[in-house]
Amino acid sequence: MGAPTESKRSMWLWILQRVSGAALIVLLLIHMVVLHYMDPHAAIAVAEVKIRLQGLTFMVINNLLLGFVIFHAFNGVRNVVYDYTSDPRKRAAVSAVLVIMAIFLFAFAVWAFLPFMMG
Amino acid sequence: MLKQSGFGYYVRKIARTWKETGTLAHIVHRVTGILLVVYLGVHIYVVTQASLNGEGYESILEMFRDPLFAAGELIMIMGGLVHGLNGIRLTLFDMGIGLKHQKAMFWAFMVIAVAVWFAGLAIVWPVIGGG
Amino acid sequence: MVKFRVFRFSPEKDRKPRYVDYNIEDTCGLTVLDALKLIKTDMDPSLSFRHSCRSAICGSCAVSINGKNMLACNTQVDALGKSRVVVEPLPGYPVINDLVVDFAPFFGQYRSVQPYLVSKTAPPEKERIQSVEARKKYDAPAQCIMCAACTTSCPIVWTDDKYLGPAALTKVWRFVADSRDDITDERLAMVNNEYGIWRCHTMFRCAEACPKEIDTTEAIENLRREVLKRAFSRRR
Ligand code: HEM
Numbered sequence: 001m002g003a004p005t006e007s008k009r010s011m012w013l014w015i016l017q018r019v020s021g022a023a024l025i026v027l028l029l030i031h032m033v034v035l036h037y038m039d040p041h042a043a044i045a046v047a048e049v050k051i052r053l054q055g056l057t058f059m060v061i062n063n064l065l066l067g068f069v070i071f072h073a074f075n076g077v078r079n080v081v082y083d084y085t086s087d088p089r090k091r092a093a094v095s096a097v098l099v100i101m102a103i104f105l106f107a108f109a110v111w112a113f114l115p116f117m118m119g
Numbered sequence: 120m121l122k123q124s125g126f127g128y129y130v131r132k133i134a135r136t137w138k139e140t141g142t143l144a145h146i147v148h149r150v151t152g153i154l155l156v157v158y159l160g161v162h163i164y165v166v167t168q169a170s171l172n173g174e175g176y177e178s179i180l181e182m183f184r185d186p187l188f189a190a191g192e193l194i195m196i197m198g199g200l201v202h203g204l205n206g207i208r209l210t211l212f213d214m215g216i217g218l219k220h221q222k223a224m225f226w227a228f229m230v231i232a233v234a235v236w237f238a239g240l241a242i243v244w245p246v247i248g249g250g
Numbered sequence: 251m252v253k254f255r256v257f258r259f260s261p262e263k264d265r266k267p268r269y270v271d272y273n274i275e276d277t278c279g280l281t282v283l284d285a286l287k288l289i290k291t292d293m294d295p296s297l298s299f300r301h302s303c304r305s306a307i308c309g310s311c312a313v314s315i316n317g318k319n320m321l322a323c324n325t326q327v328d329a330l331g332k333s334r335v336v337v338e339p340l341p342g343y344p345v346i347n348d349l350v351v352d353f354a355p356f357f358g359q360y361r362s363v364q365p366y367l368v369s370k371t372a373p374p375e376k377e378r379i380q381s382v383e384a385r386k387k388y389d390a391p392a393q394c395i396m397c398a399a400c401t402t403s404c405p406i407v408w409t410d411d412k413y414l415g416p417a418a419l420t421k422v423w424r425f426v427a428d429s430r431d432d433i434t435d436e437r438l439a440m441v442n443n444e445y446g447i448w449r450c451h452t453m454f455r456c457a458e459a460c461p462k463e464i465d466t467t468e469a470i471e472n473l474r475r476e477v478l479k480r481a482f483s484r485r486r
């Protein structure tokens with residue numbers, strides 16, 4: 001019988017896995033169409049990446065995509081691990097590692113693109 | 120008593136019953152999900168090189184022009200389509216839609232995945248095929 | 251002729267399971283349970299399996315037949331349309347002997363969800379009458395015979411021994427859907443956690459295994475939506 005906080009957490013993570021999945025359909029579609037299909041001949045050169053990232057719309061869309069995809073991916077891995085072990089201590093340890101990795105990856109990606117976003 | 124549980128047992132048992140459509144959908148969803156996570160890691164690394172290390176990035180881009188890498192990317196796109204479309208199927212079930220037609224829905228979504236994949240291929244073909 | 255390939259395991263003699271073939275010449279009109287009994291009387295009296303009512307009510311003869319969980323008494327051999335029938339114990343739970351598995355985890359989880367009606371109103375003179383109309387909501391889940399075909403078909407149950415599993419979850423839905431039951435909040439709290447409804451991945455194996463054709467997968471989805479409905483209506 002889960003404590004109320006555990007209930008809330010497990011429910012919200014489940015909801016967000018579906019919400020982020022739905023959001024990813026839209027965001028990935030934009031990502032693919034804009035980057036690869038609108039003008040497939042355009043090379044993905046550094047300068048172009050830079051210009052693209054400077055628009056406000058793109059900045060918002062890209063960071064949303066980054067956030068949602070990292071949440072969805074790491075919570076997905078958490079779900080897989082939870083299915084294969086019932087030990088609460090192992091589960092908590094894996095969760096902690098995944099949270100740290102997710103935050104690090106998000107921060108790293110934003111930091112790496114900061115010079116581009118700022119122009 | 121003879122134990123019938125644990126990861127090894129799970130793998131052996133699934134290997135014998137994976138043909139059930141619902142099970143197949145789950146396994147395909149799980150495998151594509153994990154592949155996409157690995158791809159995400161590589162992708163973020165490569166793309167951040169554009170900002171962190173311009174020359175390194177250009178050399179990576181050069182590597183990606185290799186047909187082997189192009190094929191890899193195309194496989195990942197198929198993986199993404201299959202995962203995303205089955206994800207819609209699962210989310211529909213969670214909304215109470217289509218539970219009675221789960222098998223037909225799986226195959227219908229897979230047909231859509233293949234169709235979208237070929238449409239995408241047709242668009243980028245002049246670049247990857249014709250150079 | 252049908253060849254029955256039967257899973258054998260004796261804890262005193264075997265370290266690993268063995269598969270033994272038994273041929274039955276004429277299977278016309280035979281259920282798999284009849285075949286097992288024939289094997290036991292005519293060929294090998296040491297074969298162990300559970301059975302009782304022979305009419306799909308007691309829920310004791312569920313086994314894995316050609317890889318699918320079914321009631322042995324409810325499955326005609328000829329209807330399987332195979333010349334080889336593999337009979338194994340239910341998956342997931344420890345094997346005690348041959349086709350007999352340990353149901354302790356199953357009943358442990360079953361008991362933990364208070365599988366009985368809890369009413370806070372004063373006891374009536376005779377019984378708590380339910381209308382035909384209101385009963386329709388849980389007609390199907392009320393048919394459960396606790397054979398464990400659903401729960402043992404679920405791969406999550408094989409690797410997560412604390413997961414409640416489809417039988418216990420369907421039982422919870424049966425009482426949540428019952429208008430006479432007064433502890434819906436407690437029931438939903440029992441399943442709203444990391445070992446309950448959120449672990450299900452809608453593989454439909456449980457619903458497909460159910461000999462009573464209860465849509466157990468739908469029952470779990472119904473519970474999820476009930477939890478979500480209440481979580482979001484209360485906040486306002
Ligand atoms: C394109 C839109 C996407 C949708 C609609 C979607 C949907 C879903 C859904 C509904 C689940 C839960 C499945 C379950 O509980 O059984 C899930 C799981 C998962 N997703 Fe996605 N997803 C999408 C994209 C992605 C991407 C881009 C990644 C990787 C970066 C990813 C990685 C995962 C992983 C690892 C899991 C866990 C696998 C499992 O539990 O079997 N998904 N996805």
